[in-house]
Amino acid sequence: MSGPTSGSLDGGSLKALVDVDRGMVSREIFVSEAIYRQELERVFARAWLFLGHQSQIPRPGDYVVSSMGEESVIVCRDASGRIRVFLNSCRHRGMKVCRYDEGHTVEFQCPYHGWSYGTDGALVGVPFAKDAYGAQLDRARWGLIEVAQMKNYKGTIWATWDSSAPSFEEYLGGYKLYLDLLLDAWDGREGGTEVIGGTHKWLIPCNWKFPAENFSGDRYHGVSHRSVDMVGIGPSGKGRRDMGERNQARWLDVSFPDLGHSMIAFLRPHDAPLAPAYQDAPIVADYFRHCEEERKRRRGAEWRLFGGPGTMFPNTSPLARQPRTIAAWHPRGPHQTEAWRWYLVDADAPAEVKDFLRQYYIRYSGPSGLTEQDDMENWNYAHAASRGTIARQYPYNYEMGLGRATSAFEDHGLTLPGVINDVTEANASEHNQRGFYTRWRQLMEAESWGEIATP
Amino acid sequence: MSGPTSGSLDGGSLKALVDVDRGMVSREIFVSEAIYRQELERVFARAWLFLGHQSQIPRPGDYVVSSMGEESVIVCRDASGRIRVFLNSCRHRGMKVCRYDEGHTVEFQCPYHGWSYGTDGALVGVPFAKDAYGAQLDRARWGLIEVAQMKNYKGTIWATWDSSAPSFEEYLGGYKLYLDLLLDAWDGREGGTEVIGGTHKWLIPCNWKFPAENFSGDRYHGVSHRSVDMVGIGPSGKGRRDMGERNQARWLDVSFPDLGHSMIAFLRPHDAPLAPAYQDAPIVADYFRHCEEERKRRRGAEWRLFGGPGTMFPNTSPLARQPRTIAAWHPRGPHQTEAWRWYLVDADAPAEVKDFLRQYYIRYSGPSGLTEQDDMENWNYAHAASRGTIARQYPYNYEMGLGRATSAFEDHGLTLPGVINDVTEANASEHNQRGFYTRWRQLMEAESWGEIATP
Amino acid sequence: MSGPTSGSLDGGSLKALVDVDRGMVSREIFVSEAIYRQELERVFARAWLFLGHQSQIPRPGDYVVSSMGEESVIVCRDASGRIRVFLNSCRHRGMKVCRYDEGHTVEFQCPYHGWSYGTDGALVGVPFAKDAYGAQLDRARWGLIEVAQMKNYKGTIWATWDSSAPSFEEYLGGYKLYLDLLLDAWDGREGGTEVIGGTHKWLIPCNWKFPAENFSGDRYHGVSHRSVDMVGIGPSGKGRRDMGERNQARWLDVSFPDLGHSMIAFLRPHDAPLAPAYQDAPIVADYFRHCEEERKRRRGAEWRLFGGPGTMFPNTSPLARQPRTIAAWHPRGPHQTEAWRWYLVDADAPAEVKDFLRQYYIRYSGPSGLTEQDDMENWNYAHAASRGTIARQYPYNYEMGLGRATSAFEDHGLTLPGVINDVTEANASEHNQRGFYTRWRQLMEAESWGEIATP
Amino acid sequence: MSAESSPLDRLLLKEEIESFLYREADLLDERRYEEWLELFTEDAHYWMPLRRNVPRDEPEREFTRQGVDASWFDEGKDTLTRRVRQILTGIHWAEEPPSRICHIISNVQVMQARPAEVDVRSRFLVYRNRVETETDFLVGKREDVLRRVNGDWRIARRKIVLDQSVLLAKNLTMFF
Amino acid sequence: MSAESSPLDRLLLKEEIESFLYREADLLDERRYEEWLELFTEDAHYWMPLRRNVPRDEPEREFTRQGVDASWFDEGKDTLTRRVRQILTGIHWAEEPPSRICHIISNVQVMQARPAEVDVRSRFLVYRNRVETETDFLVGKREDVLRRVNGDWRIARRKIVLDQSVLLAKNLTMFF
Amino acid sequence: MSAESSPLDRLLLKEEIESFLYREADLLDERRYEEWLELFTEDAHYWMPLRRNVPRDEPEREFTRQGVDASWFDEGKDTLTRRVRQILTGIHWAEEPPSRICHIISNVQVMQARPAEVDVRSRFLVYRNRVETETDFLVGKREDVLRRVNGDWRIARRKIVLDQSVLLAKNLTMFF
């Protein structure tokens, strides 16, 4: 019976499957049914997961439906304006209480027998309550199932089902600096970002870890995107993005192995001018040049740091720069992933800037994006070709850049958190992916958060 | 290997999953693969299942294909006119011997190698029998696999694979009185019903127990059907059905927990006149008024009793009154049900009456029925929203009307069999559903019928 | 976790499922998930499998993609002209390196990160090799995964993943004489066959063993094909094929139980003239008459032997005569098979002959073939009707012709290898099928080839 | 067609009919159900029989009989109207949220033209997608009798032949 | 089209062709196979090649070659007739019970008109549903040469391009 | 349609449009992408919004808004051209090997004709099959504005309404 503890793997077998130190990871963890079930219980039922952005539900009574692991959740603002997150399933017979993607309501009425729940999850309406139930039903115990912890971090909404999970701040740890590269306004002010209306949602026939590890720091798959680089869709009309600022910067693979988070980051020279960007659109170029100067003023040396794609463990991928997006990779069985994609802009950027970015974002990203179409193709057939009896006997290779990282990165007096592999010369490494699987194995082995020493 | 005894659950775990006394039932029993496999072995391979109506196969040689659990069976009349039920699979290499839904034949010839079987199941034809097999093949041992017990009860055909199962009469027990409300003629004569030509067959994406428990006695889901009540499809032009007779009656939830059968029933006042019904069609109204008077004459006080939907354990649902139908909920995996629906009328009712009822039945029932379309929607998404890692940790609530039932129901000298919960005041209860799961657990726990004391 | 040894069945349970001596085989072996997984590991990962024909890849750099078990393999000619067989999965992240069915190349470049492999499987190209990997990556250890043994036998290409498997010659054993009936030129010269361009590939909803055992020697399913016999598609305009030569011959079911191979064979009288054939096409008739005379001259008494369908264990089916084809039955889950079909002709037959045969082959064979369309229908519904809880309790019957075979066949001084059942009188037997399952059980029980004494 | 009518007349008639059926599809898929109802005559009959698997030589057993046996639909304008009203309540859960439906209409043929009526055949592929991933394909044929009612075409009879026996959908909330 | 023909002529011709193809679809789906055969000329050729996955710049390798390589169909009227006869025996198990088949025909184009022949293109979605839940979708294009034989159109050549490589059906008992 | 135009004029216009759309489908499915691009005006706009599940009485929330919200496509001729160029590189892996695509186009309607432009509606079933068994069905509607540019029709605007919310395909490398 596929109950809570079914098929759980002891540390031993996991250690054999995921040997990070030697850079070997078994294909089993991508294709095995049993490992997948354990992931649902030990990763997705415990970890902090990304749900959406506060700008999707500005007013009390606004709600949007999101997903945690395989399950549907309601994210809404209660009457008091607090954001609440509930399992989208009635306590009576489990009916999916809300089948709309978003809207505004005072309560959620179940269409099966009519139990209704307030925006605070309380069971407020029960047909024939007095006559049929009398004292039998203790309403207080039968409200919607709420997440154990919820966090609104700079407008992004996160939650976990596990009350013993570390606080969001602990869970985020030193990664804060890098996540903020996405969430702070371009001019360096805290927060100040919003999402463009409309979330891309689509199905990919691969295990959720393919996109998660790819975004965590795969600088190596240039071949995947050579065709788009040839035709050019970038903000300056060439390539995928503006490379000027990258080319003059140090390339850093930043990982927090004890947290599982990572990002591709860049560090500008301490003494270089701004590289030109957004040359297809003067207004946009002006806006960002202005923002950069503001940011420099506000942040000082830290201004030199800018980000690329990354993954916040387990399945949230911020992309801090070009294009500026955030993705969630929802598991849908071991062989399928449902991808959700949000697009971010500075809330108070001029309309022309938002419009320009929106068009760039969608021609780059997701199933219609010239760039990512090829990622999907590769994840699809990499997964499919790894399922076989023979294939599963051969591990994937994560040796690239083994043993080259430092925990004490410093550049002209600027220190950066995380275990950092400078790949300016190497071009790429699998440092971030190794960090991802280090944390993955830790959660998969542990019976509970208690066993996991917080850094 | 998913053999006969694979994954069988001991009583302990089942007890934890189904706690009827407290009105708690785990979602696992609806979504677990292992529990489903055990149901096929311990419920569907043992219980008496409904197959069809004798009026579908009037003459010797007539046959109709039906279903038991996941498997196809041939229901036919042999040369002697006896009704026989066989597994629809050749003994040689398993070919589905009959791929037609119904017809007339003298034998069933297998299209693969041509073994042919008489309408009595005997292996009557074997190509090259003498030369190829000689004495090797003992034909007597290789006829079609026949059910262990078959019963034609008032025209309805039932069977079980288990020779140690109680007789149909024992299995039916005190529920006879209620099943007869469907099967006897409206005027009180024994039997005398027939089915309208054509069986509705369709797939529902939910576990088979959703419809089974819903029909067993769910008076509580009025919200599901509010839209059809608003537009009105009833025989008097309003609502879903004629409520007059119900409104003046006592509402009884009747369950036989030790059998698993149940029905929503009604008891007229001992002294009230007939409420008007079928006001859209004078001829029909006259017919039923006449029948009710006849019935009163024939049945005396018992006439006061009339029925609604019910479920005869495990998966047969008679609906005794408006609309008068019988349904079988065939399991098709834990997450899918194939519903079959037959429509009943008095065999000797006038053509206008049959015609009126036929149209009412199909605008009410099944996938094109204005009423039941919404049931399917609810069962679909109640099931889907119950599959998740978190959802499965929360039981369904069956507390409604706990501890209010009596085993000694009496009204003005009329006693009724079964454990009865009078919900005239309460409007609804989950008494019948609790009875259903009591029996379900009993069969799932028992190694054999021997372990189950017949009441 | 569905790892290498998961769910493996001990000999005991297999013995109970496959009782060849009594001619009983459980339906479980066709429908059980666990048995299927064990087949992938113990049959398909060990046995010699058919991949294609050398005439598909004449020049160095030519390749064709084929299948072993569930997995895709690349069959190519390396620069030196040697035929090599590789798992079609990149060593880095598993990407399907070649997604084309056939072509010509100097290397296979992976579309994900660009590792490239030579036609000899060597990892020849690694982006940023020096900078990103340096010494970390030992290229010699990360070439494409190559089969353990490969054999080009008279133009047909075979391979096995198991280095401890017997050589192809041992594995083929005495079956050589019969396989050569397909692979030698009609006029008796060794080899000299080629395949027509284009391989039929299609999906059948049944277990792979249905077609495998059917081709192994099912003379008994004439009923399946009665309709095509009535309309006539044979080379002489009547029936399915020319029966003249069969009708005057002895019918032999030839099996090698310790190898699992078998064929339907025929032995001409030692003193009879050639029966007429190909009467629809004089040129073709002349060609074959001429070839037969040549063959008689070359082969002497052995000329009397000609072949029909057969199966070389586990999943390759040569059909030596009319129509002259070879099939591979690729497992695609317990309930699905992907069939591949190649069509053979004498390489130097006249164009008219090749053209005539091509048209005959495809009107007979595969999903558009008037004959085999009905086989697919039977395999589909025989499998489907064998999955149920009750059906699985009843074994299939393989009693036909039990105990009638001899290991010392002789006719007018001509002896033939194999255990032979003369069915000239009996018309049919299940001798060959029993041999197939004897070998099947042997491989399924054995932990390794070491345990299996080679005959 | 009436013998005397010219090829061009026939073509123009067919064009009218085709436009009518395409417009009908628009009304349905844009959820303009009340306008759709107006396309039916007051005495309209809308029927979809059940289908059985029977031997090739017993075609008369394949379809359930009109007016006698059960069917998927056997409607007059009254019940069609109630179905529409039910959807418009906004609490007909099976259509809430509304499905995304596409009527691919093809093979339009005018079989016979009488003074005021024409017999029309067409085929449909009805695609339904709803909520997240729920998807149905319903494929088959329609036989209509269209009647000209003061200048406009109306549907007087529609027989729908669905090419399924076991219905491969949980319900039939869409129209055909 | 021949240069001189007027738009109206072309339109009337196209209408003729369309009606012909729709009528053909009716004959097939109503299992009137013998009437369907009459739509073919005596020298008709009916061909469905196999398809391979090959690089974009090697299109010549994609289809198997007529008269040389294997194919799904490579038929004259004689074998088509035998296929029909086989179905009508009532013991062609693959079509017993008969499948429920629907030919959705679309994108009809008259490419070229010669005195007695026209080149016609069309697309098909062939839906097959049989027994209980068995369902296949076969989608692709047809290239026909229709010939006028004493007043009636006949199919002289039909090339069928199925948009699949591995056939996603257990057999091809239906016609295209 | 413009009031004065005769039924025959309208029919001939519709025929022109239909042929245009069928020819477009041929160019796409034959992978003649550069010729396909020529069918668009220089100022062409090609847009496919996202769809949400919302209550029946809030239809305005169903589609993402043009020029403001995210969408599947929001293209000018420039990006369409880049998409085509990318496919033609031969290393756009998502289309290598090339997919087998079929555009079933139906329900073609000329809604309105202005001097130089017509509003056209049509429906599509886009079938994609690639590599071995990968298969997608994408079904929906198109609203085009076609413009006559020195004698030939060109696509000036195309709005594509896909009848899905969660996209049931891994990518959208095909055109609509």
Ligand code: FES
């Ligand atoms: S399921 Fe929600 S009220 Fe019953």
Ligand code: FES
């Ligand atoms: S399977 Fe029925 S005769 Fe062989």
Ligand code: FES
């Ligand atoms: S998967 Fe092949 S190079 Fe990375």
Ligand SMILES: [Fe+3]
């Ligand atoms: Fe990428």
Ligand SMILES: [Fe+3]
């Ligand atoms: Fe209900």
Ligand SMILES: [Fe+3]
């Ligand atoms: Fe056969």
